[in-house]
Amino acid sequence: MNIVQRPRRNRKSESIRSLVRENRLTKDDLIAPLFLIDGVNKKEEISSMPGQYRFTAELLLEEINSLSSLGIKSISLFPALEAKYKDKTATLSHDLNHFYQKAISAVKENFPDITVMTDVAMDPYSSDGHDGLVDDKSGEILNDQTLEILAKMAVAQAQSGSDIIGPSDMMDGRVGFLRSALDEVGFKNVSIMSYTAKYCSSFYGPFRDALDSAPKGGDKKTYQMDFANSKEAIREAQLDAMEGADILMVKPGISYLDIVKSLKDHCHLPIAVYNVSGEYSMIKAAEEKGWLNGDQVMMEMLTSFKRAGADIILTYFAKRAAELL
Ligand code: PBG
Numbered sequence: 001m002n003i004v005q006r007p008r009r010n011r012k013s014e015s016i017r018s019l020v021r022e023n024r025l026t027k028d029d030l031i032a033p034l035f036l037i038d039g040v041n042k043k044e045e046i047s048s049m050p051g052q053y054r055f056t057a058e059l060l061l062e063e064i065n066s067l068s069s070l071g072i073k074s075i076s077l078f079p080a081l082e083a084k085y086k087d088k089t090a091t092l093s094h095d096l097n098h099f100y101q102k103a104i105s106a107v108k109e110n111f112p113d114i115t116v117m118t119d120v121a122m123d124p125y126s127s128d129g130h131d132g133l134v135d136d137k138s139g140e141i142l143n144d145q146t147l148e149i150l151a152k153m154a155v156a157q158a159q160s161g162s163d164i165i166g167p168s169d170m171m172d173g174r175v176g177f178l179r180s181a182l183d184e185v186g187f188k189n190v191s192i193m194s195y196t197a198k199y200c201s202s203f204y205g206p207f208r209d210a211l212d213s214a215p216k217g218g219d220k221k222t223y224q225m226d227f228a229n230s231k232e233a234i235r236e237a238q239l240d241a242m243e244g245a246d247i248l249m250v251k252p253g254i255s256y257l258d259i260v261k262s263l264k265d266h267c268h269l270p271i272a273v274y275n276v277s278g279e280y281s282m283i284k285a286a287e288e289k290g291w292l293n294g295d296q297v298m299m300e301m302l303t304s305f306k307r308a309g310a311d312i313i314l315t316y317f318a319k320r321a322a323e324l325l
Contacts, residue, residue: 023306025299025313027071027325031117031272032318035210036060037080038099048206049277050284052316054080057103061110070322074115076166076314077104079124080211089133090125094152101160108161117193118162120154120178121169122146129215131169131223141223143171150174151181158187164247168195170223176243193272194245197233197259200224203252203278210277233259237267245269247312252276254301257308264309272312273305280316295324 010020035046035054042056055063064075079100085092092098100118107116121131128134132146146169154165165182167174175194182190200221208214225232237248248267250259251274264271283301287294298317305313315321 023303025302025306025321025325027322028073029306029311029313030072030318030321031074031076031115031312031314032067032072033076033078033314033316034060034063035078035080036100036103038082046206046210048209049281049316050288051320052210052280054210057099057106060103061106064107064111064114067319067322068111068114070319071325072318072322073113074117075107076117076119077107078119078207078211081124083127083212086125086127088127090122090149090153093122093125093149094156096156096159101156104157104160104162115163116161117164117166118157118160120150120157120165120167120174122149122153123169123213124211126213128217129213130218131220132171134217139218141171143173146171147174147177151178154178155181155185155187158182158185158190162190164191164193166193166195166249168198168251170195170198170220170225173243175240175245179244191246192244193247193249194240195251195274196236196240196245196248197250197256197263198224199227199252199256201227201252201255201276201278203255203276206277206281227255230259230262234262234266237263237269241267241269247272249274249312249314250310252279253305253313253315254279257304260305260308260310270311271309272314273308273310275301275305275313275315275317277316295320299324 011017037054037056039056043059044054046052123131130141132141135142175192240248247270248263249272250256253273253275260273283294283297286292
């Protein structure tokens with residue numbers, strides 16, 4: 001048969017396939033999200049996220065040590081507070097003596113070369129379970145009043161040694177507001193990775209179990225994005241870039257590869273993608289049932305983020321991927 005074009009020639013052996021491979025996942029791309037609790041010597045498995053734990057500080061350091069020896073250089077830290085410590089205005093979020101702030105300092109003291117990203121949003125500390133301040137009468141999430149609290153939180157995290165502030169709250173104007181709050185007190189070199197296109201997603205379910213942070217009333221639709229929209233992501237990205245963000249993030253990951261690609265094409269900043277809790281749990285559950293090969297599906301998924309244009313991947317699979325890479 002006279003077939004001139006035979007694409008299969010470029011697939012005929014692993015060595016040729018590796019020569020023509022367009023995208024590669026490396027350990028350099030990965031950020032491991034980790035959960036922190038108060039206390040000593042506790043490590044609790046998160047029931048809806050098998051293989052993921054809430055650690056107290058000294059066990060968190062051990063975990064970071066093993067991640068670091070596997071070649072993971074960046075972590076993102078989330079606190080899980082007991083309900084009795086949560087309040088309306090997220091008071092503990094900017095207390096320098098709180099266990100979260102103290103753990104940030106401990107990580108930087110023990111691992112100065114590890115990049116520590118910290119989370120800015122009210123939900124882990126809020127008795128309302130929202131990322132912003134809730135107006136008791138109307139139930140409205142108050143944008144501008146929230147910014148004042150987020151700024152205190154960002155400054156406290158920077159004072160504790162955070163390298164990258166990660167606003168995950170989706171309030172309007174927060175990147176610019178946090179940038180000037182940080183600059184005013186001299187933290188010009190603290191970066192901002194904005195959760196730029198953060199969608200209102202049911203894929204966050206297991207994370208809210210991990211933090212016990214589900215909203216007490218209503219939902220997050222007035223601040224997180226409608227999953228039917230894509231142009232709005234470009235608008236958010238342009239605003240964050242103008243306001244001084246260093247890195248733009250898309251969240252969740254697998255159902256949002258088109259958004260990753262679109263931001264990559266429209267923006268000149270590095271693009272991160274957050275492979276969220278529900279995406280992790282789905283694969284773990286199917287693997288436990290023997291329905292698919294978890295490691296293979298993980299690698300395929302992580303590589304698809306690179307193919308879509310992501311420079312950085314936040315993933316609960318970071319440790320496992322590093323073991324295999
Ligand atoms: C909230 C926050 C959420 C996640 C990170 N920060 C959940 C939410 O918006 O309710 C989700 C991460 C995940 O699902 O892995 N500020």
